[in-house]
Amino acid sequence: MATMSVNEWANQVIKQSQIDKYLINGKDFINEKEISEKLKLCKNNDKNYIRNIIEKSKSIETLTPDEVASLLNVTDNDLWEEMYEAGAEIKRKVYDNRIVFFAPLYCSNLCVNGCKYCGFRTNNKEEKRRILNMDEIKKETEFVVDEGHKRMIVVYGEHPLSDIDYMCESIKAVYDVKKKSPNGNGYGNIRRVNVNAAPMSTEDLVKLKNVGIGTYQVFQETYNRNIYKELHPFGPKSDYRWRLYALHRAMDAGIDDLAIGALFGLYDWKFEVMGLIYHALDLEKQFGIGPHTISFPRLMPASGTSFFSDTKYLVNNDEFKKLVTVLRLAVPYTGLIITARESPEVRDEVINVGCTQIDASTRIGVGGYSENNGKQYKEKQQFMLGDTRSLDEMIKILAKKDTITSFCTAGYRCGRTGDKIMGLLKGCVEGKFCKLNAVLTFKEYLEDYASPETKIVGEKVIQKEIDEISNLPFFKEHGLYNKLMDYYNKISKGERDVYL
Structure with missing residues (x-):
């Protein structure tokens, strides 16, 4: 490196063989003509058609390019409101x-x-x-x-x-x-x-x-x-x-x-x-x-x-x-x-x-x-x-x-x-583990860094989360609620970086 100029270094960065191995018949996965055609043609604004796409998404299935293009071309404001609500619902379901x-x-x-x-x-x-x-x-x-x-x-x-x-x-x-x-x-x-x-x-x-x-x-x-x-x-x-x-x-x-x-x-x-x-x-x-x-x-x-x-x-x-x-x-x-x-x-x-x-x-x-x-x-x-x-x-x-x-x-x-995490996310399971660890790490933050006002409102959120966890069958069936509370109490006593 000591004898290599900046330009020489830049010229040796790209390894063409590490591009070619992924190409299919010399082509990459971005077909600009195909994308433009889908955006031009997928303009079915029928409410039932769009709602069916939304329901597929709520099932945590990846949409096809045609379906994505159809959503991008929606012009009905009511449908957009339904999509906004669906986005929030999907986020809660997965995360x-x-x-x-x-x-x-x-x-x-x-x-x-x-x-x-x-x-x-x-x-x-x-x-x-x-x-x-x-x-x-x-x-x-x-x-x-x-x-x-x-x-x-x-x-x-x-x-x-x-x-x-x-x-x-x-x-x-x-x-x-x-x-x-x-x-x-x-x-x-x-x-x-x-x-x-x-x-x-x-x-x-x-x-x-x-x-x-x-x-x-x-x-x-x-x-x-x-x-x-x-x-x-x-x-x-x-x-x-x-x-x-x-x-x-x-x-x-x-x-x-x-x-x-x-x-x-x-x-x-x-x-x-x-x-x-x-x-x-x-x-x-x-x-x-x-x-x-x-x-x-x-x-x-x-x-x-x-x-x-x-x-x-x-x-x-x-x-x-x-x-x-x-x-x-x-x-x-x-x-x-x-x-x-x-x-x-x-x-x-x-x-x-x-x-x-x-x-x-x-x-x-x-x-x-x-x-x-x-x-x-x-x-x-x-x-x-x-x-x-x-x-x-x-x-x-x-x-x-x-x-x-x-x-x-x-x-x-x-x-x-x-x-592993992709399977858990698609099955809406990872979010459950994340819910537990969110409680534990948020407790750490409130104990160690929060301002007095943030700590007050934060403790209310934590208690709400704990109440939810205590009533959900998933956490009871897997013995996770008791483990959560054990770790929670350890954090209260000064232990840090415990997780499930």
């Missing part, structure tokens, strides 16, 4: 009434790519470049832990200085942090690190697997080839198929928790939803496992580019709610992530149609937790955030709506990943 929180940690904004919409692109002279060393990563992690977070997603630009060895070292540094909590007698630590990083080779992905990551996240950005080519003029990211099959390689490397997404605002939002569905279906077809989560970030302003102002594909709030709803119905078993890109008003609204994960106390500047006092600097981050509310504030808001916050990471340490 119960819980929300999982996480925090992002941006480790580096060095990048070799030229994405026209991104503040990190290598030719953006306004961006202030930085890569955190391991001590700085630990310092940032301490700030996140002090908020009460147990999950983190680490984010890297694509650059030789933030290569796979740096990633592995930084993940270990995050896991090394253990800090006494400000309240109570507990301690805080990150128990699960997810990764948002550039596509990499199967060999590098094995290294990522071995360091103990949770989910590996790569967004295609746009599934339209011509738009993709225009917006990614150079760098490894300019190769559409290298990115398209990033998660297939992850599966081959043994990483069985995958996250897909698209950046809405680069192209027509209905086309991108269809692209995500084809992506999910191909993962299911080739590996028997669909995506663990789907994300749907909207394009936001970034330093050094006018792309946000120039694009004709920006998604308005009404369209955004619709696309999230269709994703919830289309892939009913998967988690949906809504991030702090969105405003508080949008997040509070859209979370009701089926989102399962959100971030809070979010800072996306490199070094932004420990150094910027909560301020955003356009030239130091990838895009501008819409929601900077604290974790405690958001937990309190949700608790007042009888929603329990979960910091659970049990499934990943109990082997409930990949095909």
Whole structure:
């Protein structure tokens, strides 16, 4: 590496053989003509037809592309209201009434790519470049832990200085942090690190697997080839198929928790939803496992580019709610992530149609937790955030709506990943275990981090959950209620990180 230039490094990233092995007759799974035709032809707005699709989704069955296209083309407002209600119902059925929180940690904004919409692109002279060393990563992690977070997603630009060895070292540094909590007698630590990083080779992905990551996240950005080519003029990211099959390689490397997404605002939002569905279906077809989560970030302003102002594909709030709803119905078993890109008003609204994960106390500047006092600097981050509310504030808001916050990471340490968790999700069983672990991890948060007001409303939610658990046959038949209460009492006495 010492003798290899940045350009030389970038030129050796892509392994063509690791693309070709997934192609069928030289073709990938995105057929743009087919997608466009389905969006054009599947316009049956008959209420009974649409309601039959909704009922299929409620049975936790993945929808076909024709069915998804039909939902996207609904124009009847009453049907949309029924779809919103169905999205919320499916979410409760699969995931119960819980929300999982996480925090992002941006480790580096060095990048070799030229994405026209991104503040990190290598030719953006306004961006202030930085890569955190391991001590700085630990310092940032301490700030996140002090908020009460147990999950983190680490984010890297694509650059030789933030290569796979740096990633592995930084993940270990995050896991090394253990800090006494400000309240109570507990301690805080990150128990699960997810990764948002550039596509990499199967060999590098094995290294990522071995360091103990949770989910590996790569967004295609746009599934339209011509738009993709225009917006990614150079760098490894300019190769559409290298990115398209990033998660297939992850599966081959043994990483069985995958996250897909698209950046809405680069192209027509209905086309991108269809692209995500084809992506999910191909993962299911080739590996028997669909995506663990789907994300749907909207394009936001970034330093050094006018792309946000120039694009004709920006998604308005009404369209955004619709696309999230269709994703919830289309892939009913998967988690949906809504991030702090969105405003508080949008997040509070859209979370009701089926989102399962959100971030809070979010800072996306490199070094932004420990150094910027909560301020955003356009030239130091990838895009501008819409929601900077604290974790405690958001937990309190949700608790007042009888929603329990979960910091659970049990499934990943109990082997409930990949095909195992997919089966449990589709059978609406995983949510029951998550309900138990939500109670336990929320109790930890209330004891160790919550403000007095949040603790009061949070305790009411916990008691409501315990009352429900005590009356449900599933928990009685499997002896889980008594075990829950035993663990709950241990947490009350100061024990931490117990799970079912």
